[in-house]
Amino acid sequence: MPEVHAAQSPNLNAAQTAGPSTARNAGRLLGLDGMRAVAVTAVLAFHLLPGVLPGGFLGVDLFFVISGFLITTLLLREHARSGRIDLVDFWRRRARRLLPAIGLLVVVTASAALAIGGDALHKLGWQVLGTATFSYNWLAIADGNSYFDSTSPELLRNLWSLAVEEQFYLAWPLVLLALLVVRRRWVRVALVAAAAAASAVAMGLLVDPADPTRVYFGTDTHSFGLTIGIIVALLMGGWPDAVGRWPRAVRPLLMPAASVAIMGIVAAFVWLDGDALFAYRGGLVAVSLLTALVLAAAVAPGSALGRALEWAPFRWIGTRSYGLYLWHWPVYVLLLDALPTWQGAEFMWQLAALSLAITVVAAELSYRFVEQPVRRLGFRATLSAYRRAWDAPRSRIAAAAITAVVAAAGTATVVAIALDPGTSSAQSQIARGQAALDDTASSGPRGGDAQRDDGSEAGAGEAGAGSTSPVDRADSAALPSGDQITAIGDSVMLAVVPQLQAQFPGIRVDAVVSRQMRQAPELLQQEKDAGTLRDTIVVGLGTNGSIGMDTLEQVREIAGPERRIVLVNVQAPRGWTPEVNAALSEFAQRYRNVELANWRDAIAPRLDLLARDQIHAGGDAAGAVYASALRDALQRLALLPPVLDRHDYWLGDLPQ
Template sequence: MSVPPKRLAGLDGLRGIAVALVVVFHFFPAVLPGGFIGVDVFFVISGFLITGLLITEWDDTSRLALGRFWKRRARRLVPPLIPLVLVLCTAAWLIGGDVLVGLGWQLLGAVTFGYNWVSIAGSVSYFSATAPELFRNLWSLAVEEQFYLVWPFALLGLLRVRNGRLRLTLVAALALASAGWMGLLVEPADPTRVYYGSDTHSFGLFTGAALALLLRRSGFSRGPAPRLTALLGRWRARLGLAALAGLLAAALTLPDTGMVTYRGGLLLVSLLSAVVIWAAVQGPRFGPALDTGPLRYLGERSYGIYLWHWPVLVLAQAAWPAAGASPTGPATVLTSSVVGVLAAALTLLAAGVSYRWLELPVRAVGVRGSIRRLRARTIHPRGRLGWLGLVGVVALILAAGTTASLVTAPTQTSAQSEIERGQEAVNAAEREAARLASRPAAGALGRPSSGDLITAVGDSVMLASAPELQTGFPGIMIDAAVSRGMGAAPGILAALADAGTLRPVVVVGLGTNGPIRPSQLAVIRQVIGPERELILVNAFAERDWTAGVNDDLARFAARHRKVELADWNAAIAAHTDVLADDDIHPGPAGGRIYTDSIRAALVRLAAPPPAPGLEVYRRPVPAGSTGPRPPLLP
């Protein structure tokens, strides 16, 4: 039995804050859009504690027992993972559908502690809305475990350097190199590679390690000046409080896909976390103040909470599809909140059971000791046999459920199937256009069709609707891609205009993947020129930015001549049964509704007097579809 390390004041409270930020970010993203920084706070705490333990061992014994170190890490991390995998895979199998997609490679990443690199190798996006990965949150556990595997060797070399300042400089250089590598490699369209990568996202761990070296001051020729020490002592609590306020401000403001986050933002979060840790463990008041009852409770159970919260949320949303039934209406806000509260309650229950009956006993006496304790409590042989039988049956059921989940897992989500169907249609249209271009005489025959006037630029929702758009508007030109945002539209449209292939009617459907700015719409209007008509398709998605996107699109369309709104949101709200399981991407029936919403906008554009060339779209305007509009701008 190993002697537990001395508890450092404030760290449990800081863990509680960190896990609360992550959970709120995932359960209620509109409340804390930057709550993902809680993971980086955990990284700093881990780097600080692990390095401190290793330095203590080195100072006491002049050696590092790496086998014992890794055994302690495995005993701390692995036992809670086993019931997590068995219970949640079985639950996913019972629910079925998209939550089973990719379960095999997810388990491979989980059992090898390589989830981050398995995801990178498979081009799986952390920011994708089309694939509800059950164990996505295990990426950070993989980064930490890889650090635990490599760092002791590096530290062993550093501890042989007698100059303490040189040691600290080398570790600080590692942190800066990792942060710089993140800033250099980040891709604005999808930062997954740098967010997942151990090479690009280890600066928090190195920051914590540097703090541990600094506080131990081993190898330093002299300490800080007495006046500086006294000044820091007087200001320690205030600096810690200011750093904590900075962390909360980051949780409220940092965007998960913004470049500021990956080019300095997360490094700043790590430095602020180090200041909070320093103030907590060095001061007599700030650390105990952090360890208030609720925060300490959450901090002690933070590992279990982090493990369970994401899969429980994914399964709760899969089991209650109505949570995404009307993204802009109050019913969805209510149902989403109910799902979030229910998932939070189940998470706390599971984490509490794991902490009380698994983590504490295994941490205290090991796996074998915990089994002996359990057997000792059941003295009567008949009772012991009953317990063993119950445990065996439960284990057998969970193992069978996990096996079934792997065997029956589909190869792709329903949303991915619809997107792939749309991509095939777009590719076929491009091949046909190339064939006709090579035979101009054949291409000139026949009457122009209604789609020959339309260029459509959109995201994966438009891509999933492509077959129906081609049927409804034969000859339409579609340029749509997964995860595309409004910021991409001006460049795409400018390239088409320069090539002379931009058509008289431009349809833009790019509101699903993030907030937009009115200035982006103004640039689009400028790029296509005053002679072209513009149709803006609004968004339908359970995202915190959807309502704002739709308001901006409606205002722009109402104020500008030759701009109309295709109200996809209103058209699909009562027909979510024709969407994929993610309640975002349409199937064939949904694609027809998407097409009809654009057709209705075209009818309004072609209302008397129509712009030249739009007579093809003139039809009787349905009652109520036109009415007084605000003053129009060019």
């Protein structure tokens, strides 16, 4: 979440706002706006162009480091100047900066959600509660929401990071007061460094590879960026205001280290996926440390990097980064609901451009007419000006119009919360699929391992369900029955379980929300070790991220030459979809016992059958299309002639 800009205000005392080792320019910290601009641009690219910048989510970690540094610098300067920290004044300034923009965002987007209807209203009540109480991240964790779940894109999901920062604003000044009792600066730095290390270690230990939301949202596990920024402020707090008087060990390393750090951050933006386990076991920490190096170099007196980051476009974006961050995600979600036919990958850039245009306009209007007036005048003075407007005939109409708009938006927000549908359209279908799996499990052996018509058990060791022996050649031309199929998938497969069970009675389905293709080898190996892996394997993964050929090769190696594999391709408005589908198609063409179920092309003429996210089935008709695409793939496999060995070709046994 973009840091507050109190230190950027030209009418603040320079001694209060400039860090100990920063260039003073009308009370501004040079370079910070440029760093904010880079961070918010990365986040916007990550959300508005899914898959184009896989590591764009790391922009949030840049903001965390900037926040920790800037807030600590302000507090240290105030303490050095007056010998005290006015906590009430600090919290009041934070409220002036944050609350007006948030309030405007909530009522406007909730009103728009009410007008559009549908999934945008999903769980709006607890989202507003989390926003109002600065606890969005913890409420999301308690509710079991996944940051990486595309089935229910909450309207205000991006405010999780704002909640983390707001909790920091509330707690850190109190902790700093206690820390200032410690006279030695190195001890202070060591204590904060220990807290940063504890947070980073906790993230690495507690991360769930299937869904890292808990450690990503948690203030305890994702506060190392803030503490690293604090360390920079504590270290620089005793350094002079002339870079030539800085410690000799620091001066020659400053710009080279910053240059390497910039390259590292850019590389992370491009290559570090949010679903990579490394991101939570060192990756995010590394990016935070690199950001600290860039930050130190940027705010150094006379820094060339700081001057470069003062480029006018950077400054414009940086000063409005808070509004840009607030608005971009709700605008995008609302457009997804309002324009369902634009959710295909071919419309990704158009949708992103429209979202960005609306975001920029909304952020600018909020900045000029809401954020700046309240920040400049304060809540009381702003309210007094509003009351005076009613007394002047010329401004009375404007005051009445503002009152009417605010009242209407507030009422619409309450109604929108009341009309929460409970579940999104995609989640409703997923719940049906899960219920179907639960019914199957409760009525007999898991996945349809029931008695066959001839009375034999379709379990391990048979030529049917759990066999590890080759398929009998006499039966190879027949379409496999359900009790010969193991299917693993993500939420897309889970949403069509009833149709799969109807088309292939006895099919064994293992589907989970947010599952990645990289989990397929482990899942299949577990089934194989248990003796329950069947002769035909269906893999419906790829919706939630990119895939690698090495993963597919592992799947085929585990399956072995005796089993057949069907890969289901992807229909999703995500940047990685074409790459995923191309990889699946290439792999299916490479091997004789691998076939492609073309779900993407099968559903393309009937996207209206999908849920509003344009990913999951919206009803039985879409599920039937999915099952039919799978049946066609199985039929193509069944029609292949059997593989003949040398004896079938009369080689080696020719008559004399």
